[in-house]
Amino acid sequence: MTVDVLTEIVIDRPVRVVAEYVADPTHAPKWYANIESVRWRTRPPVVVGSRLDFVAHFMGRRLAYTYEITELIPYQRLVMRTAEGPFPMETSYEWSPVVGAATRMTLRNHGEPSGFAGVAAPIMAAAMRRANVKDLARLKSLLESP
Template sequence: MDVDVSNEIVIDRPVEAVARYAMEPDNAPAWYKNIESIVWRTPRPLAVGTQLDFVAWFLGRRLAYTYEIIELVENERMVMRTAQGPFPMETTYAFKPVSPDKTRMRLRNRGRPQGFAGVLAPVMAGAINAANRKDLEAIKTIMESGA
């Protein structure tokens, strides 16, 4: 069973500010509750092909994985993918201006759990959905407080 979870929120900040903050990997631990750390595996700046090592906690387990940026469109979209582990994942950030001072941010995670993880796909989808909603609320709070 595939997992495909998409959530969105409107943030009272211009699209350029929201996209710049969200697409900066070093900011992820501030707004992603489950992300513990990020290490750049390839040199800066962020570009297609950049690789980032993430350490996160999910469903009570510590996970270490490498994301590779596969698409990057300034102020519009970033897509990153990991292929290793029991749950290959693709994460998409998408940004659309609602007005000059408001941005709709969409966070999408999709993948196909392998092996035993496939049995847990419905549980994983629910946990990802809940986490994404909290993460989007966190970035909204950070952005609207002046980040």
């Protein structure tokens, strides 16, 4: 069963500010509650082919996985896919300007869990959606703070 979770938020900051912050994976532990650490496997900055090791806690489990950047359109879109880890997952960010100097940010997690994770996919999707809503609210708070 497929997991496909799409969340979005409007952040009262210009696209450039939001995209630069989010596209720097070292910031992820500051706004993702479940991400404990990020370590570069390749040299910064982020480019297509960059690889990063993430350690997260989700649904009571510690997860270690490697993301590879597969698409990067500066200030518009960033896509990364797991190269290693518990199940194949793609995470994408999109940024678009809205009225004034605000940014609509979209976060999508899409994957095909197998085995027990496949059976639990609906529960995982609901938990991801709740976590993503909270994480985007935290991001908004961080970026809109003076």
